[in-house]
Amino acid sequence: MLPKNAIYSGIPTTIFEVMSRLAQQHNAVNLGQGFPDVDGPLSLREYAAEALLKGPNQYPPMPGIPALRQAVAMSYARFQNVQVDWQSQVIITSGATEALSDCINGLINPGDEVILLEPLYDCYAPLVERAGGIIKLVRLDPPDWVLPIDALQNAFSDNTRLLLLNNPMNPAGKMFSRSELELIVDLCDAHDVFIVADEVYEHLTFDGLPHISVLSLPKAKARAVAIGSAGKTFSMTGWKVGTVTGAAHMIEPITKAHQFTTFTTPPHLQVAVAKGLELPDSYFESIKLELAAKRDRLAAGLSALNFKVGTCQAAYFLNVDFSALSIGDTDVEACQAMVRDAGVATVPVSAFYKGDEPPQMFLRFCFCKQDSVLDDAVERLAKWLGA
Numbered sequence: 001m002l003p004k005n006a007i008y009s010g011i012p013t014t015i016f017e018v019m020s021r022l023a024q025q026h027n028a029v030n031l032g033q034g035f036p037d038v039d040g041p042l043s044l045r046e047y048a049a050e051a052l053l054k055g056p057n058q059y060p061p062m063p064g065i066p067a068l069r070q071a072v073a074m075s076y077a078r079f080q081n082v083q084v085d086w087q088s089q090v091i092i093t094s095g096a097t098e099a100l101s102d103c104i105n106g107l108i109n110p111g112d113e114v115i116l117l118e119p120l121y122d123c124y125a126p127l128v129e130r131a132g133g134i135i136k137l138v139r140l141d142p143p144d145w146v147l148p149i150d151a152l153q154n155a156f157s158d159n160t161r162l163l164l165l166n167n168p169m170n171p172a173g174k175m176f177s178r179s180e181l182e183l184i185v186d187l188c189d190a191h192d193v194f195i196v197a198d199e200v201y202e203h204l205t206f207d208g209l210p211h212i213s214v215l216s217l218p219k220a221k222a223r224a225v226a227i228g229s230a231g232k233t234f235s236m237t238g239w240k241v242g243t244v245t246g247a248a249h250m251i252e253p254i255t256k257a258h259q260f261t262t263f264t265t266p267p268h269l270q271v272a273v274a275k276g277l278e279l280p281d282s283y284f285e286s287i288k289l290e291l292a293a294k295r296d297r298l299a300a301g302l303s304a305l306n307f308k309v310g311t312c313q314a315a316y317f318l319n320v321d322f323s324a325l326s327i328g329d330t331d332v333e334a335c336q337a338m339v340r341d342a343g344v345a346t347v348p349v350s351a352f353y354k355g356d357e358p359p360q361m362f363l364r365f366c367f368c369k370q371d372s373v374l375d376d377a378v379e380r381l382a383k384w385l386g387a
Helices: 015-025 042-054 066-080 096-107 124-130 149-155 178-190 248-259 267-276 281-304 331-342 371-386
Strands: 090-093 113-118 134-139 160-166 194-198 224-229 242-246 317-321 362-366
Touching: 015 331, 042 267, 066 090, 066 242, 066 267, 090 096, 090 248, 096 124, 096 160, 096 194, 096 224, 096 242, 096 248, 113 124, 124 134, 124 160, 134 149, 149 178, 160 178, 178 194, 224 248, 242 248, 281 317, 281 371, 331 362, 331 371
Parallel strands: 113 134, 113 160, 160 194, 194 224
Antiparallel strands: 090 242, 224 242, 317 362
């Protein structure tokens, strides 16, 4: 008998891996992968290298080194005007995906219901199912990504234990408004439900729009934690340094899940991330401006080719409606044709839905690439569509 887990063995290869393989096979420009193609600040890499050589390189404290936990607490005070105790309300994880796993495993029991908002990042559903949770889906649809209030209200029951909120939202590029967040928190408060807020794109927001952390809402103080990602904030996704911050009585079981998952995170990377969170405001403003310029550059190129480009308030991604073009009857068909015939790889938005009948006419383009790469992609698409 072959060893297998019923949850993980039933999951197909992710669409990201499928499209990346096709991109390699066809020598395509890959705008499907959600990470930058250049590294972040040199100073942080130098800090990490120095700490690696200097040591120690043994187990750091399980919740994270004090310098980084203190820097995280100071960051919430600086950017969100939220005061947290670094000793009881902050832990460091080996990436945001581990943080999500720790939160889910630490906060729910088998049979508990977990509300997920679609579109959703690909690890959410299997992590909930592996922990024995029962998924309740609430759908937001492109291009406007409106929060359906009635559907959200109806998703709560006496068995609801947790709501997982992605804000800013991947792949939608949506930032939830204060009124939307207050509605979500009020419902969770009324039903005594925990909130896990995946806020990894918190510093990658555009057009002067401020990110509102769920931790800044008074009613969320006793029932919410927020997840951050140094990889996203500093454009070094391979570092895999995540943070969990929030209510101390929630952090306690999450820390225990972390203890028996990875136990700790490389100390030299923690040292560097602590330094990164102390960077001046100019750094955090510059990364927003740089990404917004890339967003606008790609949006202009795609719009000129008759793609209908949706609004993007944050993160790395543009969602485009291709229904005016004869490139496929579904987003999967369009992606396959595009990578094969145009040499440009992207991702079907339907892959971010778990429920039935997902949207079929939208593609996700990643714009956190060098300008020359974005221009090359547009030129290839123009040649393809012209032919």
